Amino acid sequence: MQITTVLWVILAAIFSLLIVLFQNYYKTKRRGKLIVLLSFLRFFGVFGVLLMLINPKITKTTYTVEKTRLVILTDNSASIKNSKSTQKVTDFLKNLTNDSEVNDKFTIDSYTFGYNLNTIKDSVTFTEQNTNIGEALQATSEIYRNINTAIVLLTDGNQTLGEDYEFLSLNNKTPIYPVVVGDTTTYTDIKIDQVNKNNFAFLNNKYPVEVNASYTGKTPVTKLITIKENGKTVFTKNVTFSALENSKTITANIDAKTIGVKKLKVAIGELTNEKNTKNNTKTVALEVIDEKTNIAIVSAIEHPDLGTLKKAIESNEQRNVTILAPKSDKNLWQNTDVFIFYQPNSSFKNAIDYATNSNKNSFYITGLQTDWDFLNTVQNTYIFEDGFPAQEVFPKLNSSFSKFDVSEFLTTNFPPLQSNVSPVFPQDESLTILKTTIRGVTIESPLLAVSEFDKTKQAFLFGEDIWKWRMQTFRNEKDFKSFDEFIGKIILYLASSNSKNSFTLDYKQVYLGSREAVINASVFDDAFEFNANATVVLKIKNKEKSIYKEIPMLLNGFTYKADLSSLPAGDYTFTATVLHTKNTKSGMFTILNYNAEQQFTSSNYKKLQRVANSTNTNLFYVNNVNGLKQDLLSKQTLKPTQRSKENIVSLVEFKFLLGFILLVFIIEWFLRKYNGLT
The missing domain is CATH 3.40.50.410 (von Willebrand factor, type A domain)
Structure with missing residues (x-):
């Protein structure tokens, strides 16, 4: 207890005593046991009131x-x-x-x-x-x-x-x-460290394969590196290593002659008495396809967003991006599958009319230089008002969006976009991917949304500076993967020809080990709302027909998921069926036999x-x-x-002290009245 508090308590006691002496003994001749008792009661009553006002506290320290x-x-x-x-x-x-x-x-x-x-x-x-x-x-x-x-x-x-x-x-x-x-x-060893390749190659083109090999030893050696595509040798080269030149990079350009998944087995010759030969081979895979998605970014201004979109979309080699001016030659538009209109104004009229008349899907990205009156005339999804000030808008993921899986795209610590859009409300069917947050308040207007019509689809992003999101993704995750995949899923959605597909699958053609093997499915009802009551069954068999499994796909948020981690390496075909409907999808995938833990001696x-x-x-x-x-x-x-912990505890209990004060004053009043005193 502090010294000042102690002094106040002493002064309160003295003051209470003075009150008693003045009331019961000053200028009065009454004496006796009754007066003494009344004096004690009055003292404790007054002192209790003062003690409540002082409220003394003590500090209790505990050590652990x-x-x-x-x-x-x-x-x-x-x-x-x-x-x-x-x-x-x-x-x-x-x-x-x-x-x-x-x-x-x-x-x-x-x-x-x-x-x-x-x-x-x-x-x-x-x-x-x-x-x-x-x-x-x-x-x-x-x-x-x-x-x-x-x-x-x-x-x-x-x-x-x-x-x-x-x-x-x-x-x-x-x-x-x-x-x-x-x-x-340290043992003498030669191994394949890394095989770099694209995920996709295009029919009748050449695709590059880069092989990194290394050697641990003192004497020079020359070994043959071979690349086999689905068991057929397509590349060979002798490579010499020494104690000084112990690492080599070999590049091969291989013809893509047929469509399908190609397993590439890269091998290097074994050394005499080599202890670990499992790291002398590495198997990878890619898919040869016969078509490519062409995306045109139409913009009248220069902006970092354009390069960001191009890099993100082209991270999938199946897609090609061309940046065009609004008044480009119409011949450049003919092979375009998806149009991205960046901050459109009146100069975009011919390009937008071409996309509309050709039933091409489009992605509108607005910003501070968007002509809102013009945008009202070329689309019917939203109605915009002009004259709103520029402000910062933050993204918030809409967890109920179900057209494609966006759950892995985390917007934590994302910087804001710049936007001067008016409050927007859809005039037609619209699904929000990202909600808008302004100054910590989430509003009804979407930040990123998609719309579906009978023959086309549209996407809208109401803000510029999306390049900052890609940079923040790198800060958060040390790579651009999640951002690029997020943009890629939007493009994949817009590039699909069937605008309203009630059953979709999401899977990879090639899995590097069974741990990654997962198939996701989305099921929609007649109103194209996600159907959480469907029963989806996956039937899988391997190429040799020695494995056959029927796996129910389990509801996982807004997708149905099948975990295939129990399957051994091999080639598989599958059929996914929504029971009691006509919805059926088929496909194939490969699980590679790869154990990274066997690469070290x-x-x-x-x-x-x-x-x-x-x-x-x-x-x-x-x-x-x-x-x-x-x-x-x-x-x-x-x-x-x-460690020490200090607890400040009140010296008196208020309820107890208040009850005591009331009791003391009641007893004093009763005794005075009983004995005829004032």
Whole structure:
């Protein structure tokens, strides 16, 4: 309690005593036990009122001792099993987690990681087909953001996906103790590191294949690189490696002679007594198609949005984008499948009339230089008013949109677009993809919407500076993939000839491993609203007809989903049927047999050593658990910390004190009246 509060309480007691003396003893000759009792009652009553006004408080401090968190991240990938180190890892974990001294100093939390970070439930299985060390470290850093933590990273250091863990920028200075698992011996090895190719090729054209190969050894070697397309050799080349020239890039241009999925098997000759030959081959796939979607972006101004749209759309090699002026030669419009009209004005009249008369689907993007009066005359979907000021508009994803899947497009931290559009309300059927948020308030007017008519479709985006969204996507996700796929889905929707399809499928022709194998379907009723009560069945069989499965597609938000991760590698055909309707779709896909964990022969201890150096720790090996324990126990910065917590508590309970005051005054009043006193 503060000294000033104590002084106020003392003054209140003195003042209460003076009140009593003045009322009961000043200029009066009454004495006796009754007066003394009344004096006590009056004193406590007045003092209680003053005490309520002062409301004294005390500070109560509690102390707790908090142990440092020791987070053990164990690599659960198949590469640990391949290195025959599973028993060593198991013994290491038991020895560390059961040590009494370690448990006295630390609170131990154990996780495994492969594709994702997971808690240890029973035992480590070493069956994960991918290793994402970067994601495991980032997730741990977020979980223990404000907690004193040390991380034990038990791994071979070989990462198959995700951001490079050596260059992570974690949120705190958490010490990381790498523990090396597996063989640290460097063996002579030759391998295919990477095969780069397009997802699509076009009939009667050549498609490029880029092969990156590397060699670990001292003596020069010459080996043959071959590329086989569906089992037929289409390219061969001898390549020489040495200790200095240990990496080569080979480019092949292959003829696309037939339509369909092409599996490319790239192989390099084996070395004498080579330990790991599984990394000498790599299989990829692409699809040869016989047509291409042509998109024309019509604009009268120069703007960064134009280049952004072109890059996003052409990220799918099946699409070609041409940027045209509104008054371009009509011959340039004839092969266009979808028109994008960027900030249209009166000079766009001929181009828009051509698209309308030819039943071409169109995408209107408006901005600060849009002629709203002109736009009212060339479309009937919306009615616009002119003269509204420019303002910032933010996107908000409409989770109920169901024409195609947009759930993976996250607008978190997206910058605003510039717009001067009036409040817009559709005059015809319109579906909102992105809602509009202004100054934190979501309004009814859409920011991005699509409309369907008998023969055509339209899309509207009411804002410019979409290039900032693509940049923000890169900041959020380290690539442009989700933004490009989002724009691609809009173009795919507009490019489809059937404007009202009640049953659609979304799947890939080629899956790199069974983990990625998923088929999505959308079902619409007669009013073209998403039908959440449909029953969709998927019938799948492989090329050899040895596998036949009938899988019900499960409702997942606004799509029906079939998870095919249990299927082995191979070629498959399928038929999807909506029961009790005539809606049926067929297709084919390929699951490639690829195991990234089989590409390594030894642990990457040098990289783990650099991680240890960057966090001022030491590198340990799986057979040196005692050395790690000694280092952890002796580390001064990892000692338990004492934390204090202050609680300010009121010294008196108001309800109790108020009741006491009322009781005292009532008793005093009763005694005075009973004894005839005033």
